[in-house]
């Protein structure tokens with residue numbers, strides 16, 4: 001016997017309960033599997049101490065700068081310090097992004113009605129991001145390098161991010177994916193290359209990847225639930241804003257640190273060659289937003305007009 005097609009209302013109910021079950025599962029997983037930086041990382045273990053000249057910090061050859069003749073001609077100590085500077089800057093920018101993210105999550109949760117399943121999950125996520133911030137800053141402190149995070153003007157502009165949920169929660173979760181996806185992409189890639197990693201870096205990355213998987217999953221499910229039900233004009237506006245946000249965020253997350261370029265006097269043409277002109281650098285930026293790009297197509301945020309914006313931002317496949 002063929003089952004009668006369910007009505008739209010029944011289907012929407014089904015979708016809603018599937019979505020709520022996912023949130024419940026993510027909340028439960030946050031209780032069952034989580035880490036605390038000052039309990040679960042043996043910072044003072046001799047194996048975990050950070051030595052600036054440890055060759056394990058050297059950039060791999062697959063890194064565009066790491067494979068460049070200019071880099072290979074430096075002393076082993078300088079190569080290690082440059083590599084450590086890169087890692088520490090990524091963590092510093094990561095913790096600044098997550099600071100904005102936490103404030104935005106709290107602004108979102110502030111207005112949630114009683115009984116909303118998102119409330120508990122968003123608090124779990126905020127707490128985990130609090131742990132990540134401490135973990136990243138502790139690492140940066142232990143490198144004893146004067147790394148800075150986002151450049152000043154950008155950092156000033158970024159202060160609007162926590163207020164995005166007041167205008168559009170959907171746009172806010174696109175911003176969330178814009179930061180989390182590139183970080184996750186890079187960390188997974190680093191762990192997959194078969195080089196010897198410093199155990200502190202490896203531990204931090206493993207903890208981060210495991211917890212971020214939930215954060216990314218929540219943002220994706222939230223957008224899948226909400227975007228198809230948005231009024232057409234709001235969906236079009238989101239479709240226009242998303243590639244702009246994602247293109248900018250990916251570059252912020254993957255950009256080479258200015259203070260490092262100055263400190264090691266990396267020649268201008270080397271920087272331009274490895275970070276701007278190299279097709280592999282452009283591919284890396286496109287790849288780092290790959291999963292979010294697919295999601296945007298799936299939920300109806302890509303049409304002839306918005307596809308053009310993705311292309312202009314250099315993040316279309």
Ligand SMILES: [Fe+2]
Nearest residue numbers: 098129132212
């Ligand atoms: Fe995080």
Ligand SMILES: [Fe+2]
Nearest residue numbers: 129180212215
């Ligand atoms: Fe996160």
